[in-house]
Amino acid sequence: MAxxxxxxxxxxxxxxxxxxxxxxxxxxxxxxxxxxxxxxxxVNPMSLYHHVANKTALISQICQTMxxxxxxxxxxxxxxxxxxxxxxxxxxxxxxxYPSLWAYIHTHPEAVGDHQGGIWDVLFPIxxxxxxxxxxxxxxxxVLHGFVAGLVVTERxxxxxxxxxxxxxxxxxxxxDMIIRGLPHP
Amino acid sequence: MAxxxxxxxxxxxxxxxxxxxxxxxxxxxxxxxxxxxxxxxxVNPMSLYHHVANKTALISQICQTMxxxxxxxxxxxxxxxxxxxxxxxxxxxxxxxYPSLWAYIHTHPEAVGDHQGGIWDVLFPIxxxxxxxxxxxxxxxxVLHGFVAGLVVTERxxxxxxxxxxxxxxxxxxxxDMIIRGLPHP
DNA sequence: ACCTGAACACCGTTCAAGT
DNA sequence: ACCTGAACACCGTTCAAGT
Numbered sequence: 026m027a028x029x030x031x032x033x034x035x036x037x038x039x040x041x042x043x044x045x046x047x048x049x050x051x052x053x054x055x056x057x058x059x060x061x062x063x064x065x066x067x068v069n070p071m072s073l074y075h076h077v078a079n080k081t082a083l084i085s086q087i088c089q090t091m092x093x094x095x096x097x098x099x100x101x102x103x104x105x106x107x108x109x110x111x112x113x114x115x116x117x118x119x120x121x122x123y124p125s126l127w128a129y130i131h132t133h134p135e136a137v138g139d140h141q142g143g144i145w146d147v148l149f150p151i152x153x154x155x156x157x158x159x160x161x162x163x164x165x166x167x168v169l170h171g172f173v174a175g176l177v178v179t180e181r182x183x184x185x186x187x188x189x190x191x192x193x194x195x196x197x198x199x200x201x202d203m204i205i206r207g208l209p210h211p
Numbered sequence: 212m213a214x215x216x217x218x219x220x221x222x223x224x225x226x227x228x229x230x231x232x233x234x235x236x237x238x239x240x241x242x243x244x245x246x247x248x249x250x251x252x253x254v255n256p257m258s259l260y261h262h263v264a265n266k267t268a269l270i271s272q273i274c275q276t277m278x279x280x281x282x283x284x285x286x287x288x289x290x291x292x293x294x295x296x297x298x299x300x301x302x303x304x305x306x307x308x309y310p311s312l313w314a315y316i317h318t319h320p321e322a323v324g325d326h327q328g329g330i331w332d333v334l335f336p337i338x339x340x341x342x343x344x345x346x347x348x349x350x351x352x353x354v355l356h357g358f359v360a361g362l363v364v365t366e367r368x369x370x371x372x373x374x375x376x377x378x379x380x381x382x383x384x385x386x387x388d389m390i391i392r393g394l395p396h397p
Numbered sequence: 398a399c400c401t402g403a404a405c406a407c408c409g410t411t412c413a414a415g416t
Numbered sequence: 417a418c419c420t421g422a423a424c425a426c427c428g429t430t431c432a433a434g435t
Contacts, residue, residue, distance in 0.1 A: 075418060132315075171371075172362060173361070175365075
């Protein structure tokens with residue numbers, strides 16, 4: 026019976042990932058330490074290394090965990106303007122749910138794979154319908170993502186609608202309007 | 212003669228700040244440690260605490276140092292579109308000069324004061340000329356800053372024009388066009 | 398005034414040893 | 417297979433002591 030002295034059940038990756046994600050959202054990525062995580066899991070710090078290569082691999086994994094929880098809008102048939110707006114809202118909701126981890130991803134994009142996650146699969150057809158030529162879609166997608174990510178991170182840090190959540194909503198709507206107005210090439 | 216055993220001259224804030232800034236740009240903010248900085252300055256780690264309250268204060272100070280080196284465009288009389296474009300270019304140049312520190316500021320805006328630095332003094336008149344009503348200018352400025360910051364950070368991380376710098380320039384120009392097109396309220 | 402050494406409470410990670 | 421303790425090379429920071 027290879028069972029820990031302090032715990033009844035063996036460690037699972039799911040347990041490690043969800044606990045680590047919780048710690049990150051409670052105190053930011055810099056509040057996650059292998060030793061603290063182990064303490065919360067009631068386990069020796071070194072036991073973690075049996076399930077995780079190292080700390081940066083762990084962070085990558087919890088980024089994937091989060092990406093998997095992303096709820097994308099499903100609204101084919103609507104005009105591209107509306108679909109783009111819905112996608113922007115979904116993105117914002119996700120950032121608001123995991124703000125610390127998103128701030129981390131924004132400056133460590135290598136933590137999550139390149140152009141993966143369902144966002145891109147949804148965004149490309151929208152750009153096509155908006156009339157963006159095929160060879161420009163990747164770049165346009167990057168630009169839009171840069172815009173929206175920058176905006177949402179800015180909001181999250183209290184620069185927008187700090188006192189008045191309704192105003193933050195209005196600002197976001199205005200920003201999306203601006204993108205929709207500016208997107209089609211004349 | 213209160214002179215260090217290892218150095219001829221006493222430590223100055225300028226020396227500390229510029230060396231710390233250099234370390235940050237060489238290896239990212241996470242590569243800056245008080246002990247490493249002291250080693251480079253050829254000084255006991257604890258000597259630093261005579262000139263700097265703590266590490267986060269030091270980082271704030273080097274952010275200010277960097278902001279002071281910002282070269283803003285001076286082009287009154289040009290149409291607002293052109294002035295906005297010039298300002299966006301100045302911003303990008305600055306980020307390209309201090310990429311690591313900017314990435315840090317983008318997620319730690321408390322490190323640099325609120326709406327200070329000459330950017331805002333230049334941006335507000337531009338928005339006025341663009342017809343943005345006075346009560347919306349602060350928010351609009353935040354939105355634009357969020358956009359541009361997000362875009363530039365995205366570019367810096369190699370998502371845009373990784374292989375082709377000329378393409379990165381083109382993308383940035385396209386993005387500015389989009390903002391200029393989308394800015395005036397109809 | 399300025400600098401220093403020892404010390405404290407933390408890190409991530411390796412490695413040999415335990416069941 | 418899974419877990420552990422001791423150890424190594426790092427951190428930021430405090431504090432009493434030196435010149």
